[in-house]
Amino acid sequence: MFMRTSLTLILLFVTATARADEPIADAANDRFAQAANRTFAAFDSPHEQTWQSPFFFMQLADTQYGMFTGNKGFEQEAALVQRTVQHINRLRPRFVIVCGDLTNATPKQDRYQDQVAQYRRDFSKVDADIPLVCVCGNHDLGNRPTPESIASYQSHFGDDYFSFWVGGVCNIVMNSSVLKDPSGAPGVYADQQAWLQQQLVAAKDAQAKHILVFQHHPLFLTQEDEPDEYFNIPLERRTPLLAQLKQAGVRAVFAGHYHRNAYGTAGAMEMITTGPVGRPLGKDPSGLRIVVVNEAGIQHQYWGLDDVPAKVDLSTTSNPK
Ligand SMILES: [Zn+2]
Numbered sequence: 423m424f425m426r427t428s429l430t431l432i433l434l435f436v437t438a439t440a441r442a443d444e445p446i447a448d449a450a451n452d453r454f455a456q457a458a459n460r461t462f463a464a465f466d467s468p469h470e471q472t473w474q475s476p477f478f479f480m481q482l483a484d485t486q487y488g489m490f491t492g493n494k495g496f497e498q499e500a501a502l503v504q505r506t507v508q509h510i511n512r513l514r515p516r517f518v519i520v521c522g523d524l525t526n527a528t529p530k531q532d533r534y535q536d537q538v539a540q541y542r543r544d545f546s547k548v549d550a551d552i553p554l555v556c557v558c559g560n561h562d563l564g565n566r567p568t569p570e571s572i573a574s575y576q577s578h579f580g581d582d583y584f585s586f587w588v589g590g591v592c593n594i595v596m597n598s599s600v601l602k603d604p605s606g607a608p609g610v611y612a613d614q615q616a617w618l619q620q621q622l623v624a625a626k627d628a629q630a631k632h633i634l635v636f637q638h639h640p641l642f643l644t645q646e647d648e649p650d651e652y653f654n655i656p657l658e659r660r661t662p663l664l665a666q667l668k669q670a671g672v673r674a675v676f677a678g679h680y681h682r683n684a685y686g687t688a689g690a691m692e693m694i695t696t697g698p699v700g701r702p703l704g705k706d707p708s709g710l711r712i713v714v715v716n717e718a719g720i721q722h723q724y725w726g727l728d729d730v731p732a733k734v735d736l737s738t739t740s741n742p743k
Pocket of ligand 1: 523559560561638679680
């Protein structure tokens with residue numbers, strides 16, 4: 423009797439221990455594995471295609487772990503992200519989107535794995551019910567992306583381009599590094615172009631309240647026909663893409679990469695370039711953008727991490743920048 427009871431207790435203990443040690447990071451639970459099959463699993467697409475009520479989301483860019491120290495460490499970036507996560511959990515946006523250059527090292531560099539691990543550690547503190555959408559930048563893929571560098575990114579963060587619906591709004595996430603330089607991955611560039619056209623048609627057919635595009639590189643900083651430079655997309659690909667997005671009625675394109683804020687318009691479409699969570703390269707401090715989505719349109723404002731408001735007013739009608 424004693425033996426049998428002991429055995430039962432031991433078995434119960436072993437079972438409980440095994441359960442506690444089981445990994446819970448399967449695809450359904452891992453917030454960094456949600457971008458798959460060209461969509462984002464956390465959002466229930468059929469349900470989210472219908473307009474519900476005003477909401478807000480947060481757009482971040484260039485956390486770029488390692489930039490302050492040239493990849494020697496990432497304490498400053500980690501501290502800035504941890505402050506950002508506190509704001510996220512306090513204000514509770516519908517979702518958060520990080521528009522690329524998650525790390526400073528590229529996949530082939532030594533410190534890449536450490537930086538990715540710290541990024542995942544810090545953003546894992548975002549409340550589980552607030553989806554975190556990651557977008558790839560040039561540091562995440564290399565300045566000349568290849569199928570191999572894209573596969574490396576996908577193994578950590580999921581798809582490099584995809585779309586998802588939230589409350590009647592169609593959100594399209596682009597791999598802008600292949601728009602900047604398609605020479606190393608011409609097939610990816612071509613596939614993304616064909617996919618984009620399908621997404622724009624589908625959004626129109628489904629009567630999207632708004633169509634928003636998110637990517638790392640700004641299409642342009644201030645003028646839609648400005649000359650090519652490091653921070654924008656070359657005119658050769660920019661001009662036809664702008665025509666395509668305008669034709670589809672895209673309301674805004676959100677980007678990062680510039681480490682400063684910049685604003686422009688192409689017809690009725692806004693081009694919004696957002697400053698960094700990580701290291702600033704101009705007068706704008708490390709911060710985040712709050713975007714309020716109403717039935718009639720969007721309002722957005724950039725906030726330094728010292729100045730993020732106590733509350734978000736969903737009835738905002740002005741659009742201070
Ligand atoms: Zn960049």
